[in-house]
Amino acid sequence: MRVVGTTTHHEAKVVAEARPFKINELLIVDDPHQGPVRVEVVETGSINPHLPEAERGLGLVDDRTLSTLRALGYDLQKETYHVARVRALSELALPVAVGAVVRRPAFDEVQDLLMPGDPDRGFLLGVIRGTEDLLATLPERFRNVALLFDPGEDVVRLQSGVPFYLPYERMVDYPHIGIFGGSGSGKSFALRVLLEEVMAQGLPALVFDPHYELDFSQPLPGTEPARCTAFQGRFKVFELGRDAGIRFESLSTGELVMLLQAAMREWSDNMRHAVETLHLPGDSVTSFRERLHDLSAALANEREFKNLASAEKEVALPSDAAERVRLRQLTVYRQYAGANLLPSTLAAVVRRLDVLDRMGLFGSNLEQIERRLAEGQTAVVRGPLRPLNVFATYAVRYFYRLRRGYCEAKAGSRARTDDYFPPFFIVIDEAHNLMPKAVENEYAPARSLFREVATEGRKFCVQLVLASQRVALLDETITAQLNTKIILRTIRAQDLDTIERETDITRAEVARLPYLASGNAFVSSAILGRTIPVRIRAAWTRSPLAESPFAEWRRVRATAGEDLWEVIKDMDTIRPGDLLALVNACQARLGRPVRREELERALARWTQEGRLKAKPLKSLAGTLYTRV
Template structure:
């Protein structure tokens, strides 16, 4: 392999007669400046049937001439040509004619492996490093499996191990990729690694898929049990908000999550909400004020008091009168009514039925805590819980700095799928506010983000810019590719490959490494509860229905078409199930079509029989 054509300090071409090149593989140039490590960014193959000048944008006349001078017969031989880019810019242009060779593992170890497996997250393998695997140290071998065309394959390439400790200097992770690209699979692998390291993590799961209880069939011999490492908690069922612990700011954030509060609504909460209010006391105060405002004046309320039928009614209207006199001018009726409506909606959704102590306790024990609910409910609840636990961690670190006493709260990672719903670009939302604060200041307090989305273009730009490590799976939309190019060091050649990446292949752009690595995510040890093919589900349910009905009518066969009514009566008596005559005929016909029963023609119509 030789360097060809006119070169620069950064890029040059390499030719070979007998070895083809692979994208993203590493090669060493034996230059006068010393051994220079470079990466293949483009590769082409030419032979006599494809003249070199066909691809004028890839090779130029200088490349062709240097190939002839170096002894390549461009008219007869098959020629392999690659464009290489140095990992570190050289002092001078690379010398044409320099030899190029495959590197030794020791030469690129520091580029590939920046931490030990015990201190990092083993996410997958670095593509096209199989030639170096045999030289690899034993501690980096046999760590994982990957899925290839031929199925589950044992590790044969150098592992990609993410340096967890480096997040203190280069915080936050982004996981980008379109539907079916392997994004959710990659996120699952990341969470498995965090569980194995016992890193406290809180996950917002709007799809109810981040459950780690089930082991896939392909890993039954090497089953990993995560049941003691994670907890799934549903908002309104297992966790919620203790109303008495809310501040006015917390309450406004919760109410604001449905849609932005007006200035008048904010004022209503500030004026009417009292410290240590219960849901009942606050909602009753709002209700009483709206009823007083509906009367419209003190005089009409006084008439209500005078016409009261008993002391309880009189006292209730006196309370309304006091509220009206005190708050009518500062709290407009429509704003009070709007706050009351939002408050009751949250209550009906179960937000105030539980507290959040379980989440805090599990995080302190190093658990992965999965918060499940609809996207809207999670937008509401995450506003409260993330503010709450982030500021507990912040208060602990601030107290530590001031040498004051404070309850310990551990560092943790916040993970969410569909992140653009929680931190949207172009408009404000309460959950976006806390996520933006964590993205900008969380590193100082040991709080980090891992945000996954199919649409990086729709994610808040300030947050996207703070994601120092980005896992980029197959992406098709041009606007999303443009965003990725702006936010990473991915090259134009790599950007062109994004729409065609195989499921599970990923570009990892890391500020720690200082360059983009082409990798493949390892096979996960667990499986999502939503992996069953929906068409297989349809077939399974139909078969179950047929089997159930077969058990019901098997002892009643044969059944004559004229005897259907008696059969229906027997089924209702024995099984407590009611059919119409048409429904029974349809079910019998389905069993016949599926070759479970026979059917004969008789003078009185069909007769259904056992096979």
């Protein structure tokens, strides 16, 4: 292999005879003036002079390149040659020497480029594409540590290159991760792999799962079950409204304002004033709602209540329930009559409070989640998208303030051991719904909170991991703070423009994004200093929703009524007249409703499987079944 054509201090062209170049593979140019120069293949092609217009078929081949080939002794009339455009991976003072010999490196010659930092303190995310030739010199400890999943054939294959580690300890200086890709790109798979690595390293993570798929209890077929077993006890799934929620009595007025603002659109300063005026520390949902209703009813009949309030005498507690309510309303009116509140404003606050209550957010607390994070575990909170986003806004604010409070107290030498709260990851899928791009009149109450976490979280090591199918819809301020971006297949032009603008991915690599196979990605990271093409490794676990719905339907149909066999297997013969009695016997044994049609379908299936023999009975217009 030789350098040919015109070169610069950062690019050159290389020609080979033996085989084509692989995109993104690493080469070494033995430059006589600068020593070994490490380069990466960024464009490849082949020329065959026997085909018409072959010499002009590729932008890689020009007259200068052809003349260099001839000067080096290549016979373009007899052979096919392979050409690549390469880019230097370090800054050069001189142009790459024309005619210099090019060779493929050994692993130790490029290890610092492929594995910056300590692999034991890194997330093993996959295999670096274009490094297949380095397998021969790869140390044993790095072999077959990252299996690859083939979604087309649904099989797990051995590692085919150098494993890719993301050094997470460098995230102290270069925080936050974004995972972006369209439908079917492997985004959810990449997120699962990242969370497995977070658990393997024993790092705390707070995960919000709107798709009900981030469970790590089932091993991926073809992988080592022990890998899945190792995750048990390192994560806990919480159902929003049942295991996780918000204790209303613990809310500060500011937190309640934030929740009510997130509940519905068209929040106003009048509503904020109403909440700040009427909310009392320790209020329950019932007491706060009751106060809102009482004041609203009194203001609707203000003339009457104004006259009652002007009377100085104390009213005795009446025995009639309606009168007691009226007295309560009068008491609230006397207390807040001068607050300049309107019944319509109070009604709007009540509507928002009712929305939050119907979401099931109130009644539980964050104590169990806090305990899991303090123990270095992953807490996965599941729920419908909208309630989950409202809860996430509150939970992120709560835990972020815990961590920030500890760090600020530590800086002021005021921290106590029992005040410690660990650094943690905040993992949000479909993040563009929670923190959309800022446009006029856009409703996004959580955006300011996440902007603060994105810009200030580095100081406290609170790390965001944001996954989204629509990177263009994500807030630009937050996107700019994501120092590591994992880009999978993306098709929409708007998203491609954002990726090109927000990363160091080249235009040629952006052009490849719509055609990437599922699971292939570009990792653009300030930690690495360059973009690395990666094949995401096979996860050790699988989603509980991984089974094809059609395969699930076939399986359910094939096993429907299988529990009836426990009753049927003891019978030697089954006559048509026995079916009704059998249905009753099955219901009594199994404790569930059984229909005659279900029993008949099960008998027919068992006959096909060879467990029973069937003989039509013309006289009884039915079938006689006998046990084999």
